[in-house]
Amino acid sequence: MKPARLFVCMIPLLCTFATAVEVEAGGPPLKGLQNANSFGTMGTRLGDGVLGMRSTVNRWGLVGPENQERAAAPSGIGTFPATGRLSEQAEKAKAALADAIRKPPQELARTVPLSDKYPFFLIRVRTSAKSDSTLHNLTRSLDEQLAQRFDVRDLKVVPLGMADDAQLSAAEVGRFKRDIVRDYRDDVGPLARLGSADYATEGEKVAALAPYRGKTVVLVGHVPQELGDFFVFTAAGTRKVSISDWMKAAQQAEVNLIAIGCNTDRLAPFGAKGVINSGRVREQLQAVLKDQPATIGDFFATLTSKDLMLVLDPVDAKLFSNSAQIVERETKDRIGFVIFQSIRWANNTGRPQSRSDPVSVNPYESCFQSADESSFDRCSREAKDAIDRDTARAAAAEGAHDR
Amino acid sequence: MQADVAEITRFLDRFAPAALHDLRQRYPDAAAYFDPSGLPLGADANVAPLVASARTLVDNIDGVTSTAMSETMKKLKSARKLELAASFLSLLASSGVVGALGLRANFFVTAGLAVAGFVASAVQLYTAWLRHAPVGEGSIDQLFMKLREQVWDAASLRAEFSRDPDESNAPGLIKRANDLAKASRIVLSDLGYDPKFRPVR
Numbered sequence: 001m002k003p004a005r006l007f008v009c010m011i012p013l014l015c016t017f018a019t020a021v022e023v024e025a026g027g028p029p030l031k032g033l034q035n036a037n038s039f040g041t042m043g044t045r046l047g048d049g050v051l052g053m054r055s056t057v058n059r060w061g062l063v064g065p066e067n068q069e070r071a072a073a074p075s076g077i078g079t080f081p082a083t084g085r086l087s088e089q090a091e092k093a094k095a096a097l098a099d100a101i102r103k104p105p106q107e108l109a110r111t112v113p114l115s116d117k118y119p120f121f122l123i124r125v126r127t128s129a130k131s132d133s134t135l136h137n138l139t140r141s142l143d144e145q146l147a148q149r150f151d152v153r154d155l156k157v158v159p160l161g162m163a164d165d166a167q168l169s170a171a172e173v174g175r176f177k178r179d180i181v182r183d184y185r186d187d188v189g190p191l192a193r194l195g196s197a198d199y200a201t202e203g204e205k206v207a208a209l210a211p212y213r214g215k216t217v218v219l220v221g222h223v224p225q226e227l228g229d230f231f232v233f234t235a236a237g238t239r240k241v242s243i244s245d246w247m248k249a250a251q252q253a254e255v256n257l258i259a260i261g262c263n264t265d266r267l268a269p270f271g272a273k274g275v276i277n278s279g280r281v282r283e284q285l286q287a288v289l290k291d292q293p294a295t296i297g298d299f300f301a302t303l304t305s306k307d308l309m310l311v312l313d314p315v316d317a318k319l320f321s322n323s324a325q326i327v328e329r330e331t332k333d334r335i336g337f338v339i340f341q342s343i344r345w346a347n348n349t350g351r352p353q354s355r356s357d358p359v360s361v362n363p364y365e366s367c368f369q370s371a372d373e374s375s376f377d378r379c380s381r382e383a384k385d386a387i388d389r390d391t392a393r394a395a396a397a398e399g400a401h402d403r
Numbered sequence: 404m405q406a407d408v409a410e411i412t413r414f415l416d417r418f419a420p421a422a423l424h425d426l427r428q429r430y431p432d433a434a435a436y437f438d439p440s441g442l443p444l445g446a447d448a449n450v451a452p453l454v455a456s457a458r459t460l461v462d463n464i465d466g467v468t469s470t471a472m473s474e475t476m477k478k479l480k481s482a483r484k485l486e487l488a489a490s491f492l493s494l495l496a497s498s499g500v501v502g503a504l505g506l507r508a509n510f511f512v513t514a515g516l517a518v519a520g521f522v523a524s525a526v527q528l529y530t531a532w533l534r535h536a537p538v539g540e541g542s543i544d545q546l547f548m549k550l551r552e553q554v555w556d557a558a559s560l561r562a563e564f565s566r567d568p569d570e571s572n573a574p575g576l577i578k579r580a581n582d583l584a585k586a587s588r589i590v591l592s593d594l595g596y597d598p599k600f601r602p603v604r
Binding site for chain 2 (some may be wrong): 162163164165168169172175220221222223224225260261262263272274275276277278279280281282283307
């Protein structure tokens with residue numbers, strides 16, 4: 001029987017690594033895995049069952065340029081792959097909702113809970129019953145994504161300016177540093193220096209976000225009414241941070257950016273509703289770290305509360321995961337998905353590390369433990385070089401295999 | 404508008420928790436303003452809860468600072484009485500020494516005068532301690548003066564709130580109330596009042 005060729009596309013929720021995996025059911029041995037120095041140990045779970053898979057994934061989960069094109073890139077609910085029945089429904093729903101939602105903004109004020117299970121995780125809706133039914137279809141696809149794996153190690157918290165008063169703000173940032181341990185904070189990365197002039201353009205922002213790819217970054221800050229946006233304290237005073245610009249860059253860089261400040265749902269496609277208190281945010285984040293939610297849905301269920309409601313714009317928001325959708329190559333039908341549960345990435349030599357090795361989820365991970373910003377930059381440059389080398393090596397291996 | 408009420412919330416939580424509880428009951432949707440565990444991360448267009456918290460502050464700060472003033476006044480009065488006693492003792496001791504130089508005083512008179520001089524010095528030390536603020540370098544006389552000014556500020560703020568029924572000046576008044584709450588909390592802390600300190604009704 002001619003093996004059905006499938007390829008795996010990434011499902012857009014909280015993805016640690018953008019992935020497109022070409023699989024061949026019942027095909028030859030996993031040559032791709034050998035050549036592509038990909039997974040050390042990869043815990044996979046097949047949603048609908050897929051047999052042997054031939055992967056062209058390099059250790060970054062990135063396919064070579066030609067495959068990237070075919071895989072059509074991972075996406076969020078906004079660009080859910082138009083494959084398979086459910087995806088088609090979601091795509092139609094999205095288009096219909098987009099038409100509806102682009103109309104008068106005052107009608108966008110209404111929000112409803114995503115479901116009974118997530119009473120404080122809201123989605124923005126219009127008042128008409130038509131769009132409600134459209135949303136119903138859309139949320140079906142969201143439900144599926146919320147069931148995907150979540151690893152708390154992918155979480156980074158970045159406290160920004162917490163109050164107009166610098167001393168008050170510093171005291172509150174200190175409380176965050178006291179309650180959120182270093183592993184889950186970003187003190188040295190680009191997001192910890194949002195006011196820097198180095199990230200003026202969108203391209204610079206996207207490049208700066210590379211180390212966060214697939215991570216969930218929670219920005220917590222004060223949004224003064226007269227400023228209407230986040231701000232940070234710099235040596236020259238306060239500096240405005242355009243959260244919408246960073247959100248756009250984050251979507252390109254496949255980073256989940258959750259902006260938590262008062263009424264940030266008005267600034268970004270994914271933000272907090274109403275007036276919130278930093279103390280509550282701290283408590284909820286501590287609960288997340290304590291409970292270690294296993295799925296994205298559990299993460300949002302734990303993070304949100306009566307005092308911290310998150311609003312998702314179902315049209316513009318994108319969520320990324322480290323799960324991969326498996327679709328039939330010819331028909332584009334979705335036949336299952338793969339969840340990378342315990343990926344151990346190879347080291348820089350390309351060899352998988354043993355289980356006993358203290359490995360990190362990705363080469364950038366250790367950079368977040370850098371002592372200062374310059375060390376972080378040096379570390380991230382080295383990581384990027386390693387990734388580029390591996391990607392080139394994987395592409396060469398893939399070319400050799402095709403020949 | 405600039406409407407930070409974090410200091411008001413802290414003040415009420417520490418010195419008038421019942422009033423803060425009432426605010427939470429009256430404005431359940433604005434609970435984020437009235438949570439002392441953190442800071443409100445912005446403000447809403449609805450200014451009513453903020454105005455209410457500022458009004459609650461000026462209504463309560465009077466009682467709190469008045470009680471603090473009466474407590475401080477007791478300390479000051481004690482200090483002044485002791486200072487007077489110490490001055491008398493000191494006068495007695497020094498005049499006795501002068502007398503002893505000219506006359507042949509017996510041992511017990513001389514010893515008694517020396518003890519009086521010693522006690523006078525000890526009492527003066529104690530009164531200096533009483534006048535010194537428990538925290539910082541200031542004296543309780545200075546803190547008392549600050550409390551008196553704050554009572555005055557609270558009274559004038561209350562009057563301005565009553566003259567602003569349409570709340571057109573609310574942002575400025577709320578900011579002043581917030582600053583007042585911060586200043587008052589610092590003074591009360593410097594005076595060493597227990598966090599459970601409650602105003603006398």
